[in-house]
Amino acid sequence: MAAPWLWLLPLYTGIAAAAVPPPPDAEVTFVLPAGRRECFYQSAPANASLEAEYQVIGGAGLDVDFSLESPSGRLLVSESRRSDGVHTVEPTEPGDYRLCFDNSFSTISEKLVFFELIFDSAQEEEEEEEEEEEGDAWVEAAEPEDTLDIKIEDIKESIETMRGRLERSIQMQALLRAFEARDRNLQESNLGRVTFWSAFNVGLLLLVAFLQVYTLKSLFEDRRPLRT
Amino acid sequence: LALYFHSGEREEKCIIEDVPSDTLVIGNYKVQRWDTHKQEFLESAPGLGMFVTVTAPSAEILLSKLYGPQGTFSFTSYLPGEYIICLQSNSTRFVAFAGSKLRIHLDIRVGEHFFDESAVQAKDKVNEVYLRLEHIIEKIHHVSKEQNYEREREEKFRKTSEETNSNILWWAIVQTLILISVGIWQIKSLRDFFISKKLV
Numbered sequence: 001m002a003a004p005w006l007w008l009l010p011l012y013t014g015i016a017a018a019a020v021p022p023p024p025d026a027e028v029t030f031v032l033p034a035g036r037r038e039c040f041y042q043s044a045p046a047n048a049s050l051e052a053e054y055q056v057i058g059g060a061g062l063d064v065d066f067s068l069e070s071p072s073g074r075l076l077v078s079e080s081r082r083s084d085g086v087h088t089v090e091p092t093e094p095g096d097y098r099l100c101f102d103n104s105f106s107t108i109s110e111k112l113v114f115f116e117l118i119f120d121s122a123q124e125e126e127e128e129e130e131e132e133e134e135g136d137a138w139v140e141a142a143e144p145e146d147t148l149d150i151k152i153e154d155i156k157e158s159i160e161t162m163r164g165r166l167e168r169s170i171q172m173q174a175l176l177r178a179f180e181a182r183d184r185n186l187q188e189s190n191l192g193r194v195t196f197w198s199a200f201n202v203g204l205l206l207l208v209a210f211l212q213v214y215t216l217k218s219l220f221e222d223r224r225p226l227r228t
Numbered sequence: 229l230a231l232y233f234h235s236g237e238r239e240e241k242c243i244i245e246d247v248p249s250d251t252l253v254i255g256n257y258k259v260q261r262w263d264t265h266k267q268e269f270l271e272s273a274p275g276l277g278m279f280v281t282v283t284a285p286s287a288e289i290l291l292s293k294l295y296g297p298q299g300t301f302s303f304t305s306y307l308p309g310e311y312i313i314c315l316q317s318n319s320t321r322f323v324a325f326a327g328s329k330l331r332i333h334l335d336i337r338v339g340e341h342f343f344d345e346s347a348v349q350a351k352d353k354v355n356e357v358y359l360r361l362e363h364i365i366e367k368i369h370h371v372s373k374e375q376n377y378e379r380e381r382e383e384k385f386r387k388t389s390e391e392t393n394s395n396i397l398w399w400a401i402v403q404t405l406i407l408i409s410v411g412i413w414q415i416k417s418l419r420d421f422f423i424s425k426k427l428v
Binding site: 023024026028029030031038039040041042043044112117148149152155156159162163166167169170173176177180181183184187188190191194195198199201202205206209212213216217220 | 230231232233234241242243244245246335336337353354356357360361363364367368370371374375378381382384385388389391392395396399402403406407410411413414417418421422425427
């Protein structure tokens with residue numbers, strides 16, 4: 001009775017092989033000089049889902065222009081002077097997507113930009129359900145030495161799920177890190193500003209006080225020659 | 229290598245990575261040069277190399293090496309903080325060569341080794357599961373390290389915020405005191421002046 005389930009085996013491996021592993025998720029932090037435009041290209045497989053998330057974490061104004069173009073040259077997203085954004089493209093066309101960050105509107109302040117590209121294979125959820133059903137059927141009909149193979153496949157599935165979830169955790173961490181970096185940079189510049197302008201204020205105050213007294217005194221200065 | 233960007237021949241492009249201490253950072257890159265005759269990027273430009281420079285948060289240069297048109301570099305962070313990874317080609321061509329640019333493919337992995345799917349599947353089943361598990365464990369360690377680092381940074385952030393807060397208050401008090409004392413000095417000084425001038 002080993003024959004009936006043997007033909008299921010190639011079907012299982014067939015499904016696993018058909019899914020192209022999604023490209024590794026990219027996370028980049030870079031300095032965008034004033035008046036410059038930087039573009040990044042990311043190749044995507046067909047029928048996947050691409051999520052692009054960006055944040056301006058440093059630089060006066062904390063804003064940048066963002067644009068996302070599909071491989072066929074179609075402008076999917078165009079945002080102007082935003083400090084953060086999330087965009088999902090699903091399903092993706094096969095080819096290179098182009099993300100551009102534009103700081104041309106600013107002539108003196110450079111921006112520190114963080115962005116993250118996350119890929120999700122859209123078929124993943126369907127696959128997991130099918131595999132679980134087949135796994136149960138096999139366990140009932142299988143012979144002892146084949147049980148090991150099945151158990152190993154189950155373990156590999158669990159590991160794959162865990163890996164996916166860990167990837168998600170790492171992505172969330174990267175995002176939270178970007179938020180925190182932005183707030184921290186802002187606060188550090190606040191501290192610098194407060195100290196500088198307060199000292200400047202005190203200096204100006206003293207200067208004006210002395211100038212007032214001196215001017216008033218000089219108005220009453222006797223310039224006429226003494227008459228005797 | 230999925231993510232790429234363009235750069236000028238002699239331009240230096242930098243990427244900032246904020247990593248916790250004792251973390252392995254691996255970078256994988258490939259560079260192609262634009263061929264104006266064929267109007268496309270050459271697969272592997274001969275003689276073209278890339279200077280890879282890694283600067284630690286302490287401004288110390290951790291890594292500064294010349295690699296070929298394709299290469300892998302890695303470093304382990306001993307200090308937590310921002311590491312700046314810079315790539316610059318060793319091309320000696322002048323910028324006057326119009327239309328020449330480079331396409332740089334870059335993939336940077338933090339806290340984990342590259343997981344080569346094909347190499348793993350060649351071995352036997354149990355070994356395969358073992359390798360996958362090891363990779364997962366490495367990932368978990370990385371998540372935990374990142375978490376600790378985040379805690380450190382948040383503490384630094386909180387200290388900065390509190391310092392700003394107390395700075396504002398302290399400066400306001402100092403300014404008010406100086407204002408009052410200068411005001412008193414002004415009035416006193418003018419009064420003495422007018423009395424001496426016999427105007428009052």
